[in-house]
Amino acid sequence: xxxxxTMGIRSESIPLTAAPAPKLSTRxxxxxxxxxxxxxxxxxxxxxxxxxxxxxxxxxxxxxxxQAFGITFFTRTEWDPVKExxxxxAFIFGTLVxxxxxxxxxxxxxxxxxxxxxxxxxxxVAALVGFxxxxxxxxxxxxxxxxxxxxLAPLLRTYVEPFLGGHFGWFFLxxxxxxxxxMLAAALILSIMVTPTITAICRExxxxxxxxxxxxxxxxxxxxWEMIRLAVVxxxxxxxxxAGILGLGRALGETMAVTMLIGNRxxxxxxxxxxxxxMASVIANEYAEAGSNMHVAxxxxxxxxxxxxxxxxxxxxxxxxxxxxxxxxAK
Amino acid sequence: MTTxxxxxxxxxxxxxxxxxxxxxLGLASLVAILPLLFVLYYVIHRGLAGLHLSFFTALxxxxxEAGGGLGNAVLGTLILVTMGSAVGVPIGIASGVFLSxxxxxxxxxxxxxxxxxxxxxxxxxxxxFAYALLVVPMHGFSALAGAxxxxxxxxxxxxKTTEEVLKLVPDHIxxxxxxxxxxxxxxxxxxxxxxxxxxxxxxxxxGVARISGESAxxxxxxxxxxxxxxxxxxxISSLPVQIYTxxxxxxxxxxxxxxxxxxxxxxxxxxxxxxxRAILGGKKA
Numbered sequence: 370x371x372x373x374x375t376m377g378i379r380s381e382s383i384p385l386t387a388a389p390a391p392k393l394s395t396r397x398x399x400x401x402x403x404x405x406x407x408x409x410x411x412x413x414x415x416x417x418x419x420x421x422x423x424x425x426x427x428x429x430x431x432x433x434x435x436q437a438f439g440i441t442f443f444t445r446t447e448w449d450p451v452k453e454x455x456x457x458x459a460f461i462f463g464t465l466v467x468x469x470x471x472x473x474x475x476x477x478x479x480x481x482x483x484x485x486x487x488x489x490x491x492x493x494v495a496a497l498v499g500f501x502x503x504x505x506x507x508x509x510x511x512x513x514x515x516x517x518x519x520x521l522a523p524l525l526r527t528y529v530e531p532f533l534g535g536h537f538g539w540f541f542l543x544x545x546x547x548x549x550x551x552m553l554a555a556a557l558i559l560s561i562m563v564t565p566t567i568t569a570i571c572r573e574x575x576x577x578x579x580x581x582x583x584x585x586x587x588x589x590x591x592x593x594w595e596m597i598r599l600a601v602v603x604x605x606x607x608x609x610x611x612a613g614i615l616g617l618g619r620a621l622g623e624t625m626a627v628t629m630l631i632g633n634r635x636x637x638x639x640x641x642x643x644x645x646x647x648m649a650s651v652i653a654n655e656y657a658e659a660g661s662n663m664h665v666a667x668x669x670x671x672x673x674x675x676x677x678x679x680x681x682x683x684x685x686x687x688x689x690x691x692x693x694x695x696x697x698x699a700k
Numbered sequence: 701m702t703t704x705x706x707x708x709x710x711x712x713x714x715x716x717x718x719x720x721x722x723x724x725l726g727l728a729s730l731v732a733i734l735p736l737l738f739v740l741y742y743v744i745h746r747g748l749a750g751l752h753l754s755f756f757t758a759l760x761x762x763x764x765e766a767g768g769g770l771g772n773a774v775l776g777t778l779i780l781v782t783m784g785s786a787v788g789v790p791i792g793i794a795s796g797v798f799l800s801x802x803x804x805x806x807x808x809x810x811x812x813x814x815x816x817x818x819x820x821x822x823x824x825x826x827x828x829f830a831y832a833l834l835v836v837p838m839h840g841f842s843a844l845a846g847a848x849x850x851x852x853x854x855x856x857x858x859x860k861t862t863e864e865v866l867k868l869v870p871d872h873i874x875x876x877x878x879x880x881x882x883x884x885x886x887x888x889x890x891x892x893x894x895x896x897x898x899x900x901x902x903x904x905x906x907g908v909a910r911i912s913g914e915s916a917x918x919x920x921x922x923x924x925x926x927x928x929x930x931x932x933x934x935x936i937s938s939l940p941v942q943i944y945t946x947x948x949x950x951x952x953x954x955x956x957x958x959x960x961x962x963x964x965x966x967x968x969x970x971x972x973x974x975x976x977r978a979i980l981g982g983k984k985a
Contacts, residue, residue: 401885401886402883402884402885405885405889408794409794409801410798410807412798414807415791415855416795416811416855419814423821423826427828430832478731481724481725481729482725482732484725485725485728485729488725489725489726498729502733504970505732507909507973508739509940509962509966510916511913511947512943512962512965513739514947515947515958516743518948519742519955568732592715592718594721597721618820622820622821622823622825625916629944629947629948652824653916653919656827656831657841672828675824675825676821679820679822680817680821
C-alpha cells in the first residue's frame with residue numbers, strides 16, 4: 370500500500386490533467402465566412418505592409434548618403450549640392466525650433482480652449498466653437514501658406530517684429546531686420562495648425578475627469594476657477610502631456626505652410642526673425658530639382674530621419690493617451 | 701480688522717481671480733477661432749474676384765496676359781483624387797470593417813497600430829515613398845505616382861472613421877442576424893455595413909476632401925504641368941501644387957489664380973465637413 374502522503378499528491382494531480390478546458394476559436398466554420406475574413410485580412414495586411422515598405426524604400430533610396438556621411442550627417446550643417454557635401458544639422462535645428470516654438474504657443478491656448486469647451490460654454494456655444502476649432506484642421510496646408518504670405522508675414526514685418534525688435538532687440542531672439550517671412554512666421558502658422566489636434570485630445574482628457582471630483586471641489590467652497598484648477602487640470606497633466614506630444618508629431622512633419630513661410634535658407638540663426646529651413650521644407654524645396662543621385666539620396670536620408678522621428682513620437686503619444694483611456698474611467 | 705472683514709477681503713480676491721481666469725478662457729477660445737475667420741474672409745474676399753467660368757475651363761495664360769484659368773489643375777486634381785480613391789477607399793473600408801468586426805483576432809491589434817501610425821506619417825514622406833516605388837523605376841514623374849501617394853494618405857482616414865462608425869452599431873443587432881441563421885459575412889455586409897452606409901460615406905467624403913488639398917506628396921510625384929492632362933504616365937497639374945507655385949510667384953494675375961484656387965479647395969473641404977455634421981447629427985464618433 371502506498372503511504373497516504375503520496376496518495377494525497379496523486380489524487381490532487383488527477384483533476385489537473387483531466388477535462389481540459391474547451392478551446393474557444395474565433396475561426397469561422399462557414400466557407401463564405403472564411404473567404405470574407407481572408408479578404409478583409411488581406412486588405413488590412415496592405416496597411417501593415419505599407420508601413421514596412423516605407424522604411425525599406427526610404428533606406429534604399431538614402432543608402433548612398435548613409436554610406437557617405439553616416440551618423441555625422443545630422444551634426445554637420447554644411448549643405449552644398451554642387452560640391453556634394455551634405456549635412457542636415459541646420460534643418461534639424463529649424464525643425465526643432467519651429468516645432469517647439471509652435472507648441473509653446475499652441476499648448477496653453479489649446480488647454481484654455483478645451484477648458485472653455487468642457488467646463489464653461491453652454492452646449493450650443495461649445496458645439497459651434499468646437500466645430501470651428503476642428504475646421505482649423507481641415508483647411509489645406511497650402512491655403513495657410515498663401516494666407517501667411519499675404520496676411521501674416523506683412524503683419525509681422527510692419528507691426529510685430531519692429532515692435533519686438535525695438536523693445537527687446539537686445540535679446541538675441543529678436544535681433545536683426547524684420548523680414549516678416551522667417552522662423553517666427555512659420556512657428557505661428559504651425560501653432561494655428563496644431564491647435565485643433567491638441568485641443569481635441571485635451572477635451573477628451575478633461576471630459577474623463579469624474580463629475581464627482583468637480584462636485585467635491587465645489588462642495589468645499591471652491592470658486593469655478595479653483596475647481597477647474599484643482600479638480601480638472603491637476604489630475605490631467607499626463608493626458609495634456611500626451612496631447613502635446615501628438616501635436617509635436619504633427620508639427621514636425623508639417624510641410625507646405627512652413628515651406629512657404631520659413632524663408633528657406635540653409636543656415637542656423639539664433640534670431641526668430643531670420644529665415645531658416647526645416648527637414649520637411651528642404652525636401653519640398655529641392656527634391657523635384659535635385660540634380661545628382663547623391664542630392665536625392667541626401668534628401669531621402671533627411672526624409673528617413675523625419676519618418677523615424679515622427680514614428681517614434683507618435684508611438685509614445687499613443688501609449689500615453691491610450692493608457693489614460695484605460696485608467697481614466699468612463700466620462 | 702475683524703475676521704469677517706478678512707474673509708470678505710479674501711472672498712473679493714477669489715471672486716476677482718475667478719472672473720479674470722474664466723474670462724481668459726473665453727478670450728483664448730476667441731483667439732483660437734480668429735485665424736479661421738481671417739483665413740475664410742481673405743480666401744473669399746480675394747478669391748471671389750477671380751471666380752469666372754473660365755477659371756474652370758481655361759488653361760493658365762503666360763505672364764503678362766490677363767485672364768486664363770486653372771482648368772487643367774482642376775481636372776488634374778479630379779483625376780488624381782479619383783485614382784487615389786479607387787485604391788484607397790476599398791482598402792480603407794476593408795481595414796475599418798476588419799478592425800470593428802474581428803477585433804478579437806490578434807492581427808487586429810497590429811492593423812490598428814499600423815493604421816494609427818500611418819496616419820501620423822508626414823505626407824511628404826509618402827511622396828518620397830511613391831517616388832521610390834514608381835518614379836524611379838518608370839524614369840519619370842507621373843500622375844500614377846501622385847495618385848498612389850494620395851491613396852496611402854486616404855487609407856488610415858477612411859479606416860478610422862469606418863471603424864468608429866461601425867462601433868456605434870450595438871452588438872444585439874449582430875446577434876439578431878446570427879440568430880436568424882445568417883452567415884457572418886452577410887450579417888456584416890448586409891446589416892452592419894449597409895445600415896451604417898451614410899456614416900461610412902461621410903468618412904470617405906472627409907478623406908477625399910482632405911487628399912484633394914494635399915500638395916506636399918505631389919510636388920515630386922505628379923509634379924506639375926502647364927497643359928491639359930495627357931494620360932496617367934505623364935506629369936499632371938493639380939490645384940494645390942498650382943496654388944503653391946503661383947503663391948510664391950511675383951505676378952498679380954497668378955496670385956489671383958492662387959486665391960481663387962484656394963477658395964475652391966476651401967469650399968470643397970467646408971462642404972464635406974458640414975454635410976458630415978448634417979448626416980451624422982450630434983452622434984459624432
